[in-house]
Amino acid sequence: xxAKTTVGVxxxxxxxxxxxxxxxxxxxxxxxLMYKGGDIxxxxxxxxxxxxxxxxxxxxxxxxxxxxxxxxxxxxxxVRGETxxxxxxxxxxxxxxxxxxxxxxxxxxxMKLGIIGMISHLGATPTTAAxxxxxxxxxxxxxxxxxxxxDGATSLGDFHETLNMASVMNLPYVMIIENNQWAYSxxxxxxxxxxxxxxxxxxxxxxxxxxxxTDVELVYTTVKHAVDRARKGDGPTLIETVxxxxxxxxxxxxxxxxxxxxxxxxxxxxxxxxxxxxLTERGWLSDEQNKELVERLNSEIEEAVKYxxxxxxxxxxxxxxGVYAD
Amino acid sequence: xxxTLTNMxxxxxxxxxxxxxxxxxxxxxxxxxxxxxxxxxxxGAFKITKGxxxxxxxxxxxxxxxxxxxxxxxAVGASLCGMRPVVEMQFADFVSNGFNQIVNNAAxxxxxxxxxxxxxxxxxxxxxxxxxxxxxxxNEAWFFHVPGLKIVAPSTTADAHGLLKAAIRDNNPVLYFxxxxxxxxxxxxxxxxxxxxxxxxxxxxxxxxxxxVVTYASMVQRxxxxxxxxxxxxxxIEVIDLRSLLPWDRQTVLASAKKTSRILVAxxxxxxxxxxxEISASIAExxxxxxxxxxxxxxxxDTPVPYAPPLEEFFMPSAEKIxxxxxxxxxx
Numbered sequence: 013x014x015a016k017t018t019v020g021v022x023x024x025x026x027x028x029x030x031x032x033x034x035x036x037x038x039x040x041x042x043x044x045l046m047y048k049g050g051d052i053x054x055x056x057x058x059x060x061x062x063x064x065x066x067x068x069x070x071x072x073x074x075x076x077x078x079x080x081x082x083x084x085x086x087x088x089x090x091v092r093g094e095t096x097x098x099x100x101x102x103x104x105x106x107x108x109x110x111x112x113x114x115x116x117x118x119x120x121x122x123m124k125l126g127i128i129g130m131i132s133h134l135g136a137t138p139t140t141a142a143x144x145x146x147x148x149x150x151x152x153x154x155x156x157x158x159x160x161x162x163d164g165a166t167s168l169g170d171f172h173e174t175l176n177m178a179s180v181m182n183l184p185y186v187m188i189i190e191n192n193q194w195a196y197s198x199x200x201x202x203x204x205x206x207x208x209x210x211x212x213x214x215x216x217x218x219x220x221x222x223x224x225x226t227d228v229e230l231v232y233t234t235v236k237h238a239v240d241r242a243r244k245g246d247g248p249t250l251i252e253t254v255x256x257x258x259x260x261x262x263x264x265x266x267x268x269x270x271x272x273x274x275x276x277x278x279x280x281x282x283x284x285x286x287x288x289x290x291l292t293e294r295g296w297l298s299d300e301q302n303k304e305l306v307e308r309l310n311s312e313i314e315e316a317v318k319y320x321x322x323x324x325x326x327x328x329x330x331x332x333x334g335v336y337a338d
Numbered sequence: 339x340x341x342t343l344t345n346m347x348x349x350x351x352x353x354x355x356x357x358x359x360x361x362x363x364x365x366x367x368x369x370x371x372x373x374x375x376x377x378x379x380x381x382g383a384f385k386i387t388k389g390x391x392x393x394x395x396x397x398x399x400x401x402x403x404x405x406x407x408x409x410x411x412x413a414v415g416a417s418l419c420g421m422r423p424v425v426e427m428q429f430a431d432f433v434s435n436g437f438n439q440i441v442n443n444a445a446x447x448x449x450x451x452x453x454x455x456x457x458x459x460x461x462x463x464x465x466x467x468x469x470x471x472x473x474x475x476x477n478e479a480w481f482f483h484v485p486g487l488k489i490v491a492p493s494t495t496a497d498a499h500g501l502l503k504a505a506i507r508d509n510n511p512v513l514y515f516x517x518x519x520x521x522x523x524x525x526x527x528x529x530x531x532x533x534x535x536x537x538x539x540x541x542x543x544x545x546x547x548x549x550x551v552v553t554y555a556s557m558v559q560r561x562x563x564x565x566x567x568x569x570x571x572x573x574x575i576e577v578i579d580l581r582s583l584l585p586w587d588r589q590t591v592l593a594s595a596k597k598t599s600r601i602l603v604a605x606x607x608x609x610x611x612x613x614x615x616e617i618s619a620s621i622a623e624x625x626x627x628x629x630x631x632x633x634x635x636x637x638x639x640d641t642p643v644p645y646a647p648p649l650e651e652f653f654m655p656s657a658e659k660i661x662x663x664x665x666x667x668x669x670x
Binding site for chain 2: 110112120121130137141146149157169250272336337
């Protein structure tokens, strides 16, 4: 079903969603600046345009639940409790980072925070997350696992196998498709023929929804419904969120293949701006409050930058430690 | 409880030893569970999991759709959550469908972000049974190159039991290559009920002084046969059963190379880029000056595994081929 109408959420939730989305946006803007200043090792992958999905979907989960985010999911990490400082230490490859300089970008995982560290083979860790759902089911533990995939990885066998198996096993699992309309430079018409990616849910015998992925409240509410359903033991759900990647695939990609008009159209509905506007209209966020929030988040980010830039890299010889667990 | 463990003095097969190990570990630790194709009510293609469903129920003996990638991927996720999955590949050949989850995900997770991935993948492997190209392979070398994995390949009933128990208790992804030819041909009594064979430790299957065969899995028995045949010719052959391929026991192998000064590496897997190549290179690097003859390898030919018996006989190593190579090695 195509849902266009937005749904309301309580004020407290709406503000929390906004704060995490705003943090994600400000943090990514700062990362971009660092990239341009030559402070980022290797590449930089931003989730500009995906904030409502990563934040909205992850916010529908609770303690003990697990996510497998994508490389556009910094917001998801923040919702699960990662900090700008932790994220920067990871991205800058420092010894204190989540992978201690062993892996790049947002690839860190933490079972404490309920985050599976992704691998670059998109589509693989949503499968892993279904395994967490299996563990929950075996242990009769009331938790839910959520896999995130882009539109690109829905063409992989991983996607099919995972949803088929999750459904056959009736796992407490939710698959979120972040359809941002570009798999690097490949548009939807070169990726799939179905009208909506959620149409595929029918073949797995599970509910499927396609929703506006720029509307964080709609994302949150729809995903919450699916999460509650999974938690009750009623099985998995597939949710396609439609948004637009507002930047290149990576910071090195100027995305000349994206039509200018398309970019303009979607820039006008930036998920963070849309939500801010709604909060303002409802009288839940004044200009003054917004300004204060921006300042507070920016100052947290600046502290993180200051700390992470001077934090040491791992020693070269630490390379050989911990290939095997004891 | 539909299943009783055998009395320890009883002779059991390699297959039964695997089942014993599964049963014992599942009874010992409720985090251990089995997952695979046709393993539940049907008991698996080789009947290894027969009886487990009755005792442990559907939550711990899980029949899956045919999708090795998701089976292994789910096992990785379950193990991240503290479970200890034992996944059965119906045939080792089909593990290629789950390659990514093993080599990129399971193998690197602990190294990258510090979360152990305790899981076992059981891989029925090996030829000599006219089973054709995709029910016969010895594909351990595909994984031998991957840091973070452990690989074991038992050749005896006792090791089939003890290595599987060790693999299940290990906190890393372990590939357990079980040899189909040995399944019902190998028979022995288990040494004791808590038989844990340490991963990474080889076994000197036969002591000797004239030459050493470094081998594993199905070629251990063939090497022992060759060694016995050569006894009448006055040759005293040492046979080392590696048992673990990753990590492999460099110490035992190098000590034997220094002792006998003549080395033959034998495995059923094809030659190029095989486990034997790494062992040979290591001996060349670390024991070159002890060698009295160039090192030799006896392996399967570099072709897909063939079907017709004369082709497969030509393809695979045998006791005769190993004995011939040893004669030539000792007369160098």
